[in-house]
Amino acid sequence: MPFPCASPEDPRPTGAGAALIVESRVGLREFNTFGLPAVAQHLVRVRSAADVRRLVDDRTWGRASKFILGGGSNVVFTRDTESLVVKVEIMGRRLVETTETAWVVEAGAGEDWPEFVQWTLEPGWSGLETLALIPGTVGAAPVQNIGAYGVELKDRFESLDAVDLVTGRSVVLDAAACRFGYRDSAFKQHLAGRSLITRVRLRLPRPWQPVLGYLDLERKVAETGITTPDSHTLFDWVCAIRRAKLPDPAVLGNAGSFFKNPVVSAEQCRDIIGRDPEVVHYPLQDGSVKLAAGWLIDACGWKGKTVGGAGVHERQALVLVNRGDASGGEVVTLARAIQESVYGRFGIRLEPEPVVL
Numbered sequence: 001m002p003f004p005c006a007s008p009e010d011p012r013p014t015g016a017g018a019a020l021i022v023e024s025r026v027g028l029r030e031f032n033t034f035g036l037p038a039v040a041q042h043l044v045r046v047r048s049a050a051d052v053r054r055l056v057d058d059r060t061w062g063r064a065s066k067f068i069l070g071g072g073s074n075v076v077f078t079r080d081t082e083s084l085v086v087k088v089e090i091m092g093r094r095l096v097e098t099t100e101t102a103w104v105v106e107a108g109a110g111e112d113w114p115e116f117v118q119w120t121l122e123p124g125w126s127g128l129e130t131l132a133l134i135p136g137t138v139g140a141a142p143v144q145n146i147g148a149y150g151v152e153l154k155d156r157f158e159s160l161d162a163v164d165l166v167t168g169r170s171v172v173l174d175a176a177a178c179r180f181g182y183r184d185s186a187f188k189q190h191l192a193g194r195s196l197i198t199r200v201r202l203r204l205p206r207p208w209q210p211v212l213g214y215l216d217l218e219r220k221v222a223e224t225g226i227t228t229p230d231s232h233t234l235f236d237w238v239c240a241i242r243r244a245k246l247p248d249p250a251v252l253g254n255a256g257s258f259f260k261n262p263v264v265s266a267e268q269c270r271d272i273i274g275r276d277p278e279v280v281h282y283p284l285q286d287g288s289v290k291l292a293a294g295w296l297i298d299a300c301g302w303k304g305k306t307v308g309g310a311g312v313h314e315r316q317a318l319v320l321v322n323r324g325d326a327s328g329g330e331v332v333t334l335a336r337a338i339q340e341s342v343y344g345r346f347g348i349r350l351e352p353e354p355v356v357l
């Protein structure tokens with residue numbers, strides 16, 4: 001039964017919203033894009049930074065262990081959760097400023113990322129088109145430093161607002177404080193479970209320049225003969241490429257790429273090329289080499305293989321899917337088997353992208 005978070009005698013002002021409601025025994029299947037079954041013993045929805053501060057100050061829940069849930073696109077639930085699940089539903093989008101060199105846009109952490117990208121493109125605030133259709137919320141985007149087709153969130157980042165879950169203080173963090181890395185940030189490291197992102201601001205450089213060069217986009221240039229696509233064309237191309245390769249979570253549960261693309265030394269890469277000349281690899285500036293994890297998994301014969309209701313996507317071996325009734329345990333068993341087989345053949349340890357709970 002739902003019960004109010006703040007005690008009746010609590011004299012503090014309640015701000016814009018009513019007292020926080022903590023719900024008990026909430027099914028999480030519809031709150032994770034994998035569609036995995038799990039139950040949150042307790043769940044609270046926050047709709048403003050004031051709600052978050054109220055939660056931190058709360059006598060019962062302030063000190064409770066918390067799991068912050070955005071769009072649930074980067075989590076594998078393997079069991080019911082005892083932590084208080086904090087569902088971020090902070091909304092709102094606005095153009096913060098227009099200068100000669102940029103548009104700065106802002107959105108609440110609970111906004112849907114794909115809808116936000118479309119909202120920016122309609123009036124011509126271009127720059128997020130290659131990040132189209134990435135499932136999840138705006139608040140989760142910096143946590144993962146989401147990226148696609150040559151652009152990462154950090155390349156468009158201005159700053160974000162967060163609330164410290166221990167002190168209740170509001171902070172503004174710039175890119176340096178967020179410590180962005182490949183599918184990584186401070187929010188997956190020392191700020192994990194400590195800092196709740198409430199709003200994100202992005203800087204979209206003017207004049208806009210298309211980011212091409214990614215193989216799939218170069219193919220579109222060659223196919224269409226359009227060498228200088230506008231941002232709407234690029235958006236359409238990215239949507240078409242994603243739809244062709246990646247399953248729509250609304251139809252087939254998944255969490256996008258299940259593993260990160262591993263980085264190896266030039267020597268290790270040469271050794272692999274010696275045995276497997278076709279290995280897809282991208283030399284990096286520091287001399288190391290990024291390998292396509294999808295290719296490695298595919299080469300081990302995993303496409304279409306299953307463990308119970310969990311499977312490897314037929315068109316992109318880097319994506320694990322829920323064929324209907326998978327448990328989180330089956331997803332993890334499949335992922336471990338893939339890790340072992342890739343390690344056995346290539347000597348490379350694949351690191352999962354999603355958080356396993």
Ligand code: EPU
Pocket residue numbers: 147148149150216245255256257258259260261280292293294295298303315316317318353
């Ligand atoms: N490949 C195969 N077999 C497969 C899958 C891939 O041979 O089953 C080969 C492809 O032919 C291609 C290469 O591997 O030559 C790379 O594949 P792809 O271009 O599809 O991209 P990716 O490296 O698998 C990364 C990101 C995606 C992002 C795309 C486009 C990671 C872990 N994944 O995928 O991000 O959309 O590039 O930029 O970095 C995500 O993080 O959830 C995600 C979907």
